[in-house]
Each structure stands twice: as C-alpha cells, then as structure tokens.
Amino acid sequence: SALSFQVLLKSDAPTGDVLLDETLRHIKATESAETVQTWIDLLTGETWNPFKLQYQLRNVRERIAKALVEKGILTTEKQNFLLFDMTTHPVSNATEKQRLVKKLQESMLERWVNDPHRMDRRTLALLVLAHSSDVLENVFASLADDKYNVAMNRTKDLLDMDPEVEAAKARGAEMIWAVLAAFNK
Numbered sequence: 217s218a219l220s221f222q223v224l225l226k227s228d229a230p231t232g233d234v235l236l237d238e239t240l241r242h243i244k245a246t247e248s249a250e251t252v253q254t255w256i257d258l259l260t261g262e263t264w265n266p267f268k269l270q271y272q273l274r275n276v277r278e279r280i281a282k283a284l285v286e287k288g289i290l291t292t293e294k295q296n297f298l299l300f301d302m303t304t305h306p307v308s309n310a311t312e313k314q315r316l317v318k319k320l321q322e323s324m325l326e327r328w329v330n331d332p333h334r335m336d337r338r339t340l341a342l343l344v345l346a347h348s349s350d351v352l353e354n355v356f357a358s359l360a361d362d363k364y365n366v367a368m369n370r371t372k373d374l375l376d377m378d379p380e381v382e383a384a385k386a387r388g389a390e391m392i393w394a395v396l397a398a399f400n401k
Contacts, residue, residue, distance in 0.1 A: 218394040218396075219394065219398060221391070221394040223391075225240065225244050228241075234279070235283070239259060242258070242259075242270075246271065250271075253398045253401070256395070256398050256399075259272075260276060261274070281305045288308065290305040290308055291306055291307075292304075293305075293306060319339060319342070320339070320343060320355050321367065323339045324356075324366070324367040324370050328370060330370075332374055332389075333382075340392050341392050341395075343374070347375050347396075347399075356368055356371075
C-alpha cells in the first residue's frame with residue numbers, strides 16, 4: 217500500500233537548501249528504511265517517538281518561514297493579540313505567489329490533461345500540498361464562477377482518485393501519491 221511505501225535514498229548529493237540537506241542526512245542515517253507516513257511525522261515534528269527523536273527536524277515552521285523571509289517571499293511582523301505579541305509572516309512577494317496561483321489555475325483549465333500521470337510532477341505535487349494545506353479553494357477564488365466550478369470539480373476528481381491504484385501506475389510519481397495517501401488517512 218502507498219502508506220507503507222518506504223523512502224529509499226537515491227542520492228545524498230547536497231541540494232543547497234539547509235532543511236532539505238538535513239533531511240537527506242537523516243534519511244541516510246536511518247538503519248532501516250522508514251515509511252512515507254513516518255517521515256512526514258518526523259519531518260513536521262508531529263511525532264514523539266523517543267527512539268526516533270534524532271531524526272526529527274527541529275523548529276521546522278520557523279526555519280521554513282525564516283528561509284522564505286531570506287528569499288524575499290515573506291516578511292516578518294509582530295502583531296499584538298491583547299495579552300501577547302505574535303510573530304507573523306505575511307507575503308511580501310506577491311509576484312511569486314501569483315505565479316504559483318496562475319500555474320495551478322492553468323494546469324486545471326487551459327493545460328488540463330485529464331490524466332494525473334501526464335501532469336507535470338511538480339505541479340501535481342504542488343496541487344497535493346495546496347489541498348493538504350487547505351488553501352486550494354483560495355487558489356481558484358479569483359476565477360469567474362464557471363471556471364471556478366470546472367477547476368474545483370477537476371481537482372476534486374483528481375484528489376478523489378485512489379492513491380493506492382495511482383501509485384501503482386505512477387512511474388516516478390509514487391511518492392506524491394504516497395504523500396496524498398498519508399494526508400488523506
């Protein structure tokens with residue numbers, strides 16, 4: 217099953233991204249291969265398995281936000297909520313956000329291939345992550361009603377596919393379907 221897919225390291229060549237490189241080191245250091253679900257739990261800090269703590273990424277959200285601030289995508293602000301201050305990271309580079317929104321909109325409308333195995337893998341992965349982050353509806357919100365309905369229906373059809381079946385046919389995109397299965401469980 218896609219949920220039990222084990223993550224095997226094909227290359228430990230550095231990516232140049234601190235978090236990705238740390239993740240590669242963790243995957244390389246495991247004595248036995250772990251499943252996609254286990255790695256999602258470890259890399260998001262959602263597990264407290266005392267035997268696997270050495271493989272957890274620390275302060276993931278904060279580090280991702282900091283990296284996006286350094287790239288000029290987000291900015292950092294302090295907001296006051298009555299009794300406490302909270303650090304927020306609003307988007308400062310609307311152009312980059314709009315580029316991703318447009319990419320997803322076009323993939324579900326103008327460039328629709330009606331077959332997830334013919335979709336660009338990065339776009340499919342972005343679609344799965346946007347869905348899992350509950351921001352997909354916002355991606356299509358600026359569309360006219362008829363286009364919004366088409367995009368949402370196509371997305372629903374795609375994301376309602378059985379990840380187990382699709383992973384078996386995936387030819388290189390098995391990990392994307394395994395991630396969807398993990399988020400859907």
